[in-house]
Amino acid sequence: METTRQNKIARLIQKELGDIFLLQTKAMPGVLVSVSIVRISPDMSYARVYLSVFPSERSEEIVKNINANMKAIRFELGNRVRHQLRIIPELKFFVDDSLDYAAHIDELLKK
Numbered sequence: 001m002e003t004t005r006q007n008k009i010a011r012l013i014q015k016e017l018g019d020i021f022l023l024q025t026k027a028m029p030g031v032l033v034s035v036s037i038v039r040i041s042p043d044m045s046y047a048r049v050y051l052s053v054f055p056s057e058r059s060e061e062i063v064k065n066i067n068a069n070m071k072a073i074r075f076e077l078g079n080r081v082r083h084q085l086r087i088i089p090e091l092k093f094f095v096d097d098s099l100d101y102a103a104h105i106d107e108l109l110k111k
Contacts, residue, residue, distance in 0.1 A: 016077055017035045037049075
């Protein structure tokens with residue numbers, strides 16, 4: 001169970017990372033990256049970020065590229081939230097495939 005502080009920090013990180021990815025994906029036409037959910041550790045030092053990527057065929061490639069550029073993304077996040085947070089958490093990005101899973105379940109139910 002997450003505390004109120006964890007939820008507030010997770011929402012802040014989700015909003016700021018969403019803005020960062022919106023600016024970065026403008027250079028890549030036809031690609032949309034959104035932050036689905038952020039889970040932050042109780043000591044606020046580690047954050048698991050789940051990304052929804054459209055088109056979903058390229059999701060593994062894009063998340064791998066984002067993980068490779070994690071230092072630059074964390075630096076940008078630090079510049080944006082430096083007045084709200086003392087320590088910027090370590091980030092780890094994962095593919096959020098819940099929409100694909102829901103579509104697969106709907107497809108199975110239609111059969």
